[in-house]
Each structure stands twice: as C-alpha cells, then as structure tokens.
Amino acid sequence: MKSICFYFTLQQPLQLKRYRFFEIGNDHYYYDDYVNEAKIRHLTEVCYLPANQALLEMIKNSNGKFKVSFSISGIALEQLEQYSPEVIDSFKALADTGSVEFLSETYAHSLSSIFDEEEFKVQVKKHAQKIEMLFGKNPVTFRNTELIYSDELGELVSKMGYKCMLTEGAKHILGWKSPNYIYNHPYSKLKLMTRNFKLSDDVSFRFSNWSWDQYPLTAEKYIHWIAELPEKEEFVSIGMSYTALGELNTRENGIFDFMKALPYHALMNKISFATPSEIVEKVKPADVISSPFPISWADEEKDLSAFTGNDLQNEALQKLYMVGERVRLCNDKSLQYDWMNLQSSDHFYYMCTKHFTNGSPAHYSPYDSPYEAFMNYMNVLSDFLQRVEEQYPSTIENEELNSLLKTINNQELKIIKLENQLKSLKSDDATIKPAETKKSVKKVSPAKN
Amino acid sequence: MFGWEFPPHILGGLGTASYGLTKGMSLQPDLEIKFVIPKPHGDEDRSFLKIIGANCLPVVWKDNNWDHVNYRIGNLMHPDEYFYYRNYIRYDFRRIATNDLGCINFSGVYPSNLMEEISNYEAATSVIAHAGDFDIIHSHDWLTYPAGIFAKQISGKPLVIHVHATDFDRSRGNVNPQVYDIEKRGMDEANHIITVSNLTRQTVIEKYHQHPSKVTTVHNAVSPLENPERFKKTLRKDKVVTFLGRITMQKGPEYFVEAAAKVLEKTDGVRFVMAGSGDMMNQMIHLAAQRNIADKFHFTGFLRGNQVHEMLAESDVYIMPSVSEPFGISPLEAMQVGTPSIVSVQSGCAEILNNAIKIDYWDIDAMADAIYSIVKYPAMYKTLHEKGKYEVDHITWEIAGQKVRDVYNKVLGWY
Known part of the structure; x- marks a missing residue:
C-alpha cells in the first residue's frame, strides 16, 4: 500500500527596514514592523487560517487517516505569536488530532549548517524546545533550511540524535534512482527521505499555470499519477512552501477544493497518508546515496548557488558568521535576537544575481535589485558588528x-x-x-x- | 541622414551617438549612408559612410573651374560632386550670404544665431533632396528636422526622425516655444519617430501628442573601447567618486554635492570630483564651500577625448544624477572601463542597465548610501565592476542599427 507524505514549510523572515549608512551606530532597530505585520496578516487571511481549516476538516472527515507534517521556523513562529496568535491556536488544534507531525529545523531558517556547526546545534535545539513548548511534541525528523544536505551534515544530524532527515531528490545525486524510496546515509545510521520535486512542483508552481499542458490539475488525475507509480515504491514525499495553499495558488483557483478532494480519491485507490517518522519506521532503505557537496531544493541547479553563489552573498555571510562565537558568548538579549534574525537565508537569497539577467530580481524579493538588498543588509550588519565589538573588543582573542x-x-x-x-x-x-x-x-x- | 555633429569634433552626446549608430548600421551590406553635417573638418572617419558637408553644397550658381573647387574644398569633398549637386539648384537662395563657390558658411557649433543656421542648413540640404538619390530621410535631433521636412516635401521620400532629446529634458519643463514648434512640426511630418528610450518615447507621445504606433524606441549603445587595458586605475589611499558632464540644471549637479556632504559627514577616505564645465559651475563651487567639504570636493574643468576615459577609469564610483536624461551614454562608458555606476531612474539608460545602482535623482539619502556601500563593501565594488563590464560589452550598436533598419523596412513597406 502506497503512502503520501505531505509536508509544508513555513518561513517568513523579519524584513529589514530601509537602513541608510548614516544610521550606523545610531539606530539599533532594524526591522520594518509595518511591512512585517502586513505580510503576516495577509498570509494569515489568505493562507494560514483557511489552509489550517481545510487540513483540519480533511483530518476529521477521514477519521484521522489524512496526515500531514509541518516545518515552521522559529522566526515565523515568533511573528505568528506576535501578529496572528489565532494561527498558533489553529496549529495547536491540528496537533491535537494526532495526525500531524512537526519537523525539526534551524530556529532562524539559517545557513548555519554550512557556516557554523556550533550555531547550527544551538539553533536546532532552540527550535525543538519551541516546538515542544507550543505543540507538546519533541520533533524527531529533521528538515534543514531549503532542504540543504551533504554527507557531512547528515553525520552531524545523526549524532544529534535524529533518525531521519528530509532532503531534495536532486537528479545529480539520485541519478537513475527514484526519489520514492528511503535511502541510507553512507556511513551513519541516518535515513534519508528524498522529496519528489516533480509531484511537489505540480501542485505548488504549476497548479494555477494555464499554459501547463496538464492544466487543470484535478485530485483524481493527481492521485492517478501516484497510483501508477511502480509497485515497490511505497511512498511519495511531497514538500512545498505553505504559501502554495492560498497565496501562490489562490482560493479562486481552487487549490483548497483540490486538497479537500485528495483523501477521498487516495483512499479509493488504496493510497494512505503518513508522516515522515511513520514512513521511516515502516519502509526499509533501498540503497545508499551520497552527496559530498551540499544540495538544496532551490531552482534548477539544486545547489547552494542561490544563497552563496556570488561575491555579495559570500561577503555578507562571512562577515556575519565571523562573530558567531562571540555572540554566543554574550548574554545580551537584543544582540541575540538580532543575531537570529540576520541569519535568515532569505536575506541572502535576495542578493542572488542568478535570476537577474532579464532585469527582474530574485523571486519574492522586496528589493528592486540584488545590489539594493546587499546595500541594506550590509548597513544593518555593520551596525550589528559594531555592537558586538562594543561588547567584546576584537583585540581580545x-x-x-x-x-x-x-x-x-x-x-x-x-x-x-x-x-x-x-x-x-x-x-x-x-x-x-x-x-x-x-x-x-x-x-x-x-x-x- | 541629417546630423549636426560627427566625431572627432563633438560638443555633446549627439555626435557620439551618430557615429555609433551609423557604424553599427554600416554592417548591413545592403545599406549606404550619406551623412550630412554643417561643417566637416576633413578628419572624420569616412571608412564606412559618406560625409557631406553642408558648407560644400552650392546653393547659388557660381562659375568655377575644377581646379579652384579642388583647391577650396578638395579635402572635404570630390569636386565632381560639387558640380553634380550644382545641377540641382532649383531655388533662388541669393538672399543668403554665400562665398565664392556659392556655398554657405556654417559655424558647425551651436552659435547665437542658431535659428538662422538651422534655416541655412535647410536651404543647403535642398539640393541633395532635389538630386533625390536616396530611399529614406533620417533626421537626428531638432536642429535638422526642418531640413528633413523640406527634403521630404521636395523628394516625396519618407522621413524618419530620431529624437535624441526633447526640449522638456533640457529645460526641466520650461520649454522654448520656438524649439518646441520645430520639434512638434518635425514629429508631425515624420513618417516614423525613433526615440532613444521609453522615457523619451513617453514625452513624445504625451507632450507632442504623437500616436504611440508611430513612435519606436531604439536604445543607444556604446562603441567598444580600443584596448581598454590602457586605462589603469592607480592605487591611492582615497576613493574617488566622479560626476562627469555638463554642470547644468538638467544633470542635477547639486544633488551630487549634497550627497557628497552626507557621505563625508559620516566617513573618511573618499574624495569627490566634479568634471566638466557649465553654467552652474560657480554655483556648485559655492555650494561645496557652504557645506564645508571643499577640501574633499574637486573641480577639474572641461575634459576632452582620452581624458574622459582616464578620469572614469581612475574613479571608484561614477554617478549621473540627471533630472531628465533621454539616454545618457556616460554610465555605459564608465562601465566599459570597469567603474561601478549610479544612475538616476529618470535616465533612459536605466531602462537597459541591470548591473548599475538606480536611484531617484532627488533621493540624496539613497545616493549617499549607494556611494557609501560601493566604497566600503569590497564585494559590491567587485560585483558591479565585473558584471557591469560584462553587461555593457554586450550592448552593441549593431543591434541598435538593426532595429533602425526594421523601422526603415516598415516605413518603406519592405518586409
């Protein structure tokens, strides 16, 4: 019997305000509260609340047979607590059904897994505590920022006590292999669950695309594709940003109706739903996959080039992670808070020049160009670094x-x-x-x- | 083609654009260009087009022998051509002062009696129009629109006008009615209008009431630099931020001074250079002194030829805060020598540049911020330096020339 493993990721960075260089040293508040509140409220209205409602209905109507997982970053949770506490409540209601698994990730949706191992451990722990506090369950499955994964990272995650890690079914890692199996890490006990990006993108990016040859996508057709997969492939892992329900694909396009029809058609075809931890218990690993270099779920390349692909990003990241050890030593609350927020991978994604050839900056970027994103971030970072320096002068080792x-x-x-x-x-x-x-x-x- | 300037003797951007465009178009094998300017100097590059001096065109019949003509204008034009065009004098232009050859003397610049020179140019070019050995008439900028219209009326050949600037750009809205009249008449008469940017296209449609279907944008390009490696950046302690151009209202020099003051308030090790001359230069010197930054703010006066590229190459940042710039080729020239550029959104070139910083001309804070980040964050400089150069090397006149050709084909009905 096949299973579908749905997981949704939820991350919103704290958007930086326009921060000019003459404010460096004078102004230590970096965030655009108005924009952040407006954004969270908007997403609450069009996505979080209706989507949570729909999923809750699906779980209840299927007697708990529909299952789903969430990966919500700590920063997003903080913002929800502040601006939309009703969303937290509705997630709690979902958690109470027992059909929902919350995944572990880095607190700040950061790139610390690549740049700062210590920080990575701290953040994962902090995030797990937050999830347990809110939803009463300690996460057991790990999903890294942007599904970034490498063998080295896998070993680290395994040592931190996780049994399973989600990653991207990148073609250059899998080769001819199918993503619909559980794989082993080459030298630790960690099990890897690879995302089926074709079936995921069908929903998140192509569902509302009129020029797609499979448009319109119906639940019947979608389940049919899954049912047609080879018998031995026991599950499909479908992961996407939560904004796919309601924002990327609007209610008017029928995304919620599509979702609500899924359990019926799935059960008719003898397809069940499962969470990652259940699948790892049930399905035996088929093979070993190895990725000596980091992969991610970003773009066609499925590598880190969207985050660390140019000089702008590298300079910003290096400057930021240079002070990691120092910030962890201090116990200034506001410094710690800014340190978290400045690490969000989104800030670096906005600096990506890869998409910039046709004049449009990175998707979802609030800036007009990667250069502007860099300018603003670096001004903020300069102020932040000055504050770190004031805490502990750099003359001391x-x-x-x-x-x-x-x-x-x-x-x-x-x-x-x-x-x-x-x-x-x-x-x-x-x-x-x-x-x-x-x-x-x-x-x-x-x-x- | 009717133009007013051609390198090496140029006074503004018009000459550079004329040269680049004709050179780009000359790559089309089935195209022959005759370029008429008021006063050639004889040292123009004639390898790819034919240059005709309006001051060599006879408008009044004078009996002269071949040798005398050769002696007088042999360096500019073959005497046979003089006699060829003399056969096409159809009007009585004896009211205009002419020399011993029956030709009009032109200053070739922008003299105080510019209106007279424009109408003289119109008269001189009428003989070419009567000769009629061309398929299409192409007029560059308002100075040559009357000549274009006249030629169209005489020959019945279609007229394309090329708007490099409008009086709305030059005057920040206070247009000279005489100039507006000439511009408007040119656009009304033209079969098609080419503008150098969408910004100008919008002006032409809105302020000159032209039908949008008649107006096409062909963005300018930049001629490749011969061995750009010769322009080296000398290592120095202070970073150099440069403004280069006419110091006049249109170019927004005061915003540059204000931004400089903002930057210097906060940081050290940056110098500002204002290169060029113009009617607002003294005002700017005063302003710099008032802001108390005169020790870090330098004026160079007018630069010409290679000095321009040397200045650009020595700079760490080039900035063009133009209030209204139809195109603005200098940021592209700066990027050619690898200098990061900041341009105002109100410049036409902002429409095609990706790897340059774009700001509103009035946004001094943003301007200062952009200068600061290029000067202080090495990755910013490096990225703009490399990507900017790569980008600008791929903006060629050949593509622009092809677009002009498409306009010709459309006008002539040659598909």
Whole structure:
C-alpha cells in the first residue's frame, strides 16, 4: 500500500527596514514592523487560517487517516505569536488530532549548517524546545533550511540524535534512482527521505499555470499519477512552501477544493497518508546515496548557488558568521535576537544575481535589485558588528575572552566556595587545641622565610 | 541622414551617438549612408559612410573651374560632386550670404544665431533632396528636422526622425516655444519617430501628442573601447567618486554635492570630483564651500577625448544624477572601463542597465548610501565592476542599427 507524505514549510523572515549608512551606530532597530505585520496578516487571511481549516476538516472527515507534517521556523513562529496568535491556536488544534507531525529545523531558517556547526546545534535545539513548548511534541525528523544536505551534515544530524532527515531528490545525486524510496546515509545510521520535486512542483508552481499542458490539475488525475507509480515504491514525499495553499495558488483557483478532494480519491485507490517518522519506521532503505557537496531544493541547479553563489552573498555571510562565537558568548538579549534574525537565508537569497539577467530580481524579493538588498543588509550588519565589538573588543582573542568570561561567571560560585571554606576553617579553629595551632604556625613560618 | 555633429569634433552626446549608430548600421551590406553635417573638418572617419558637408553644397550658381573647387574644398569633398549637386539648384537662395563657390558658411557649433543656421542648413540640404538619390530621410535631433521636412516635401521620400532629446529634458519643463514648434512640426511630418528610450518615447507621445504606433524606441549603445587595458586605475589611499558632464540644471549637479556632504559627514577616505564645465559651475563651487567639504570636493574643468576615459577609469564610483536624461551614454562608458555606476531612474539608460545602482535623482539619502556601500563593501565594488563590464560589452550598436533598419523596412513597406 502506497503512502503520501505531505509536508509544508513555513518561513517568513523579519524584513529589514530601509537602513541608510548614516544610521550606523545610531539606530539599533532594524526591522520594518509595518511591512512585517502586513505580510503576516495577509498570509494569515489568505493562507494560514483557511489552509489550517481545510487540513483540519480533511483530518476529521477521514477519521484521522489524512496526515500531514509541518516545518515552521522559529522566526515565523515568533511573528505568528506576535501578529496572528489565532494561527498558533489553529496549529495547536491540528496537533491535537494526532495526525500531524512537526519537523525539526534551524530556529532562524539559517545557513548555519554550512557556516557554523556550533550555531547550527544551538539553533536546532532552540527550535525543538519551541516546538515542544507550543505543540507538546519533541520533533524527531529533521528538515534543514531549503532542504540543504551533504554527507557531512547528515553525520552531524545523526549524532544529534535524529533518525531521519528530509532532503531534495536532486537528479545529480539520485541519478537513475527514484526519489520514492528511503535511502541510507553512507556511513551513519541516518535515513534519508528524498522529496519528489516533480509531484511537489505540480501542485505548488504549476497548479494555477494555464499554459501547463496538464492544466487543470484535478485530485483524481493527481492521485492517478501516484497510483501508477511502480509497485515497490511505497511512498511519495511531497514538500512545498505553505504559501502554495492560498497565496501562490489562490482560493479562486481552487487549490483548497483540490486538497479537500485528495483523501477521498487516495483512499479509493488504496493510497494512505503518513508522516515522515511513520514512513521511516515502516519502509526499509533501498540503497545508499551520497552527496559530498551540499544540495538544496532551490531552482534548477539544486545547489547552494542561490544563497552563496556570488561575491555579495559570500561577503555578507562571512562577515556575519565571523562573530558567531562571540555572540554566543554574550548574554545580551537584543544582540541575540538580532543575531537570529540576520541569519535568515532569505536575506541572502535576495542578493542572488542568478535570476537577474532579464532585469527582474530574485523571486519574492522586496528589493528592486540584488545590489539594493546587499546595500541594506550590509548597513544593518555593520551596525550589528559594531555592537558586538562594543561588547567584546576584537583585540581580545576568543580563547582569552572565553577564559576571562569563565572567571567572571564563576566568581560567585568561587566566592561562596571560599567563604564556606573560611567558615569551616574558623569553626575548626575554635575546636582545635592551642598546641596544635602553634604547631601549624611554626610549620608555616619557615616557608615564609 | 541629417546630423549636426560627427566625431572627432563633438560638443555633446549627439555626435557620439551618430557615429555609433551609423557604424553599427554600416554592417548591413545592403545599406549606404550619406551623412550630412554643417561643417566637416576633413578628419572624420569616412571608412564606412559618406560625409557631406553642408558648407560644400552650392546653393547659388557660381562659375568655377575644377581646379579652384579642388583647391577650396578638395579635402572635404570630390569636386565632381560639387558640380553634380550644382545641377540641382532649383531655388533662388541669393538672399543668403554665400562665398565664392556659392556655398554657405556654417559655424558647425551651436552659435547665437542658431535659428538662422538651422534655416541655412535647410536651404543647403535642398539640393541633395532635389538630386533625390536616396530611399529614406533620417533626421537626428531638432536642429535638422526642418531640413528633413523640406527634403521630404521636395523628394516625396519618407522621413524618419530620431529624437535624441526633447526640449522638456533640457529645460526641466520650461520649454522654448520656438524649439518646441520645430520639434512638434518635425514629429508631425515624420513618417516614423525613433526615440532613444521609453522615457523619451513617453514625452513624445504625451507632450507632442504623437500616436504611440508611430513612435519606436531604439536604445543607444556604446562603441567598444580600443584596448581598454590602457586605462589603469592607480592605487591611492582615497576613493574617488566622479560626476562627469555638463554642470547644468538638467544633470542635477547639486544633488551630487549634497550627497557628497552626507557621505563625508559620516566617513573618511573618499574624495569627490566634479568634471566638466557649465553654467552652474560657480554655483556648485559655492555650494561645496557652504557645506564645508571643499577640501574633499574637486573641480577639474572641461575634459576632452582620452581624458574622459582616464578620469572614469581612475574613479571608484561614477554617478549621473540627471533630472531628465533621454539616454545618457556616460554610465555605459564608465562601465566599459570597469567603474561601478549610479544612475538616476529618470535616465533612459536605466531602462537597459541591470548591473548599475538606480536611484531617484532627488533621493540624496539613497545616493549617499549607494556611494557609501560601493566604497566600503569590497564585494559590491567587485560585483558591479565585473558584471557591469560584462553587461555593457554586450550592448552593441549593431543591434541598435538593426532595429533602425526594421523601422526603415516598415516605413518603406519592405518586409
């Protein structure tokens, strides 16, 4: 029996406000609250609430047979809590049905997996805590930012205790293999679940495309394609941005009706739904796949070129991650907050010049050109770096700083310890016989000389 | 083709554009160009087109022998041609002052009696029109529209006019009614109008009331630089930000000074250069002094020939904050030597450039920000330097020439 594994990703970066260079050093607030609120509210109206509602209905109407997973970044959750708490509530309602799995990812939807291993671990942990706090479940399946994956990263994720990681079914990694199998990591216990990007993009990018030869896509046709897959392929993994339901494809285009019709047609064809963790339990790995270089789900290339493909992006990323260790050492709340938000991969995507040949900047970019995106980000980053520098001057080496901080942080403990020692010595003094004290004084005095 | 300037003796962008366009068009094997200018100097590049001086065209019959003609204008035109055109004098132009050859003397610049020179040019070109050995008439800029119209009336051949600028660009809206009249008449009479940018096209449609179907945009290009490696950037401590062009209202020099003041308020190690001359130069010197940045703000005066490219190549940023620029070729020239450019959205070239920073001319904050980031963030400079050069090397006059040819074919009904 085949299974469909739907997962949706939800990420919205905190958009930076127009930050001119003369504000560097004066203005430490970087975000455009109006734009961020408007964006979240808009998405709440057209996508999050109606989509959550639709999925909830589907789960209830199918007696919990419909299953779905979500990967929501910490930054997106924070914004939802602030601007649309009703969305959080409706996610909680989904979580309560038991048919929903929440996936683990980096808190800031960041590229830390490539640039800063320590940061990566911190963020994944922070995100898992947030998910557990909100939805009561500790995530067990890992999905990295933009489905970025490499063998090295896989090993790291495995060591962090995850059994399964989602990644892209990139052609240059799979070759002739099908994405509809579970694969093994070459040298750790991690299992890999590859996204079927054809079937995913059919829904997210082609559903409303009138010039597509398969338009209109109906639930019947879609399930038929899945049912026709070879018998041994036990599942398909379909992942997309949550905005595919309601924003990329609008309600008027019928995306919600399409979704609602899926469970019926699937069950008719004896196709079930499952979450990634269930599939990994059930399906045996078919083979090993190996990706020595990082892959992602971005564009045709399915590599990192949309995020680290040009000099602008590289400079920004290098400058940012240079101070990672320092920021983690400090405990200034606002600095930590900005550090998270500046790491969102979206900021670097806006600087991508790959799509820029025909005069249009990267998709979804709020900037007119990658150069503008870079200018604004670098001005903000310059201010941020100055603040880090004010915390800890760069003349002190990291190790030295570390030991100094240790001394400072431990001083109270040490004082208490010494005080206790003193006390006990004093009380000892009282009970010790005078003769013995004399002895000890005698003993000490030669050393002094 | 009727033009007013041709390199190497040029006063503005018109000459450069005329040269580039004709050179690009000369690559079409079935096309022959006769280019009429008021006063050639004899040192123009005639390898790909024929240049006719209006000052060599007889408008009044004078008896002269071959040798005398050869002695007088042999360096500009073959004497046989003089006699050929003398046969086509049809009107009595004795009211115009002529020399011993029956030709009119032209200054070839933009003199104070410009209107008179324009009508004289119209008279001189009438003999070519009567000779009638051409298929289409192409007039560059308003100075030559009357000649184009007259030639069209005489020969009955279609007229295409090329709008390199309108008076709305030159005057920030306060148009000279005489100039507007000539421009409007030219556009009304023309069979087709070519504009150098969509911005100009819009002006032509809205302010001159032309039908959109009659107006086509052909963006300018830039002639490839011969061995651009010869222009080197010398290493220096301070970064150089350059404004280059006529210092006049249209080019928005005051915004450059204000942006410079903003940048210098915050940062060090940047110098600003205002190259060129113009009616607002003294005003700008005063403004720089008022803003207290005179020690970092330099004026070079008028630059010519290679000096222009040298100045551009020595700069770290080139900036053109034009209030209204029909096209503006200088950012492309800057990018040719690898200098990142900032252009105003109100410039025609902003329509075709991707790897340049675009700002509104009045947005001093954005301008200062763009200057700052190119100067301070190496990746920004590097990317604009490389990608800009690559981009501009692929904007060629050959493509522009082909588009002009398409217009010809449409007008002539040759498909």
